[in-house]
Amino acid sequence: MRWCRFILEGRPSFGIVENDSVIPVDGSPFGNFAKHKKSVSLESLALLVPVLPQTFYAAGTNYMDHVERMAEMTGKSINPPKAADIGYRANNALIGHEEAIVIPKDASEKVQYEGELVVVIGKPAKDVAPESVDEYIFGYTIGNDVSERTWQADDRTLWRAKNADTFKPMGPWIDTDVDINVMDTIVRVNGEEVQNFKTNNMIFDIPTYISRMSQYMTLHPGDVIWMGTDGVGTNIKSGDVVEVELTGIGVLRNPVVAAG
Numbered sequence: 001m002r003w004c005r006f007i008l009e010g011r012p013s014f015g016i017v018e019n020d021s022v023i024p025v026d027g028s029p030f031g032n033f034a035k036h037k038k039s040v041s042l043e044s045l046a047l048l049v050p051v052l053p054q055t056f057y058a059a060g061t062n063y064m065d066h067v068e069r070m071a072e073m074t075g076k077s078i079n080p081p082k083a084a085d086i087g088y089r090a091n092n093a094l095i096g097h098e099e100a101i102v103i104p105k106d107a108s109e110k111v112q113y114e115g116e117l118v119v120v121i122g123k124p125a126k127d128v129a130p131e132s133v134d135e136y137i138f139g140y141t142i143g144n145d146v147s148e149r150t151w152q153a154d155d156r157t158l159w160r161a162k163n164a165d166t167f168k169p170m171g172p173w174i175d176t177d178v179d180i181n182v183m184d185t186i187v188r189v190n191g192e193e194v195q196n197f198k199t200n201n202m203i204f205d206i207p208t209y210i211s212r213m214s215q216y217m218t219l220h221p222g223d224v225i226w227m228g229t230d231g232v233g234t235n236i237k238s239g240d241v242v243e244v245e246l247t248g249i250g251v252l253r254n255p256v257v258a259a260g
Helices: 064-074 130-136 149-154 206-214
Strands: 002-008 011-018 021-027 033-035 056-058 101-103 115-121 137-144 168-175 184-189 192-198 224-226 241-246 250-258
Touching: 002 021, 115 184, 115 206, 115 241, 130 137, 130 206, 137 224, 137 241, 137 250, 168 250, 206 224
Parallel strands: 056 224, 101 250
Antiparallel strands: 002 011, 002 168, 011 021, 021 033, 115 137, 115 224, 137 168, 184 192, 184 241, 241 250
8 A cells, every 4th residue: 555645625634545546534544544535636746745754763874885885985994884773864854756855055066865765663663573573664665865975074963964954855655565675776867877776785674773773762653764775876966856766666756956
């Protein structure tokens, strides 16, 4: 099943995507809901981010190729993470499918994409064993972890390098029935493929992350965990269009513009 969010009669609403149509629902996919009798055309809708998380987590350097390329870029030694450590991102940065990534006026030319798998939590998770993690996953969506590399290198934290407004496209929907073991992550800029990797080729897998996190914090329905990327993106600029495809889920597409 695929779940999306959109504006219906002036307010955000969840809906179930079926082929080229969306069935609006009253309620939430994380609780009780009732389907409307009439569907609407998917093409006619401006999709919102598929969920607004209570807490927005990010796994960071979770692919070996990414570790190696970051080491090459910075001139530092290869230093893969020793444990499944988690970071955080900010909801203000979230935008939906087809919304514009806005490059701030004082950003350098080093604004780059990172195509990522996003895990959506389905029920409260605390002290979860790795073998039980699947019971707590509602589904998966797509993220583009836009990053300003100069700020990332120079600032004490990632407060603007990864959390500037519009820097976290997510969508277009949540898919509850996909097999990430056969999934590929593909990134295209202006229709040209610039990245292609096996989505589940992670240093620490999803059960390891969620189990470890849940030993210290309760994960709540609608929380999201971005699982990192395999590699370092190329620069993007105003006028570009970035597409992140996760096979089996779909395509997240966003144009790039400069701040006015």
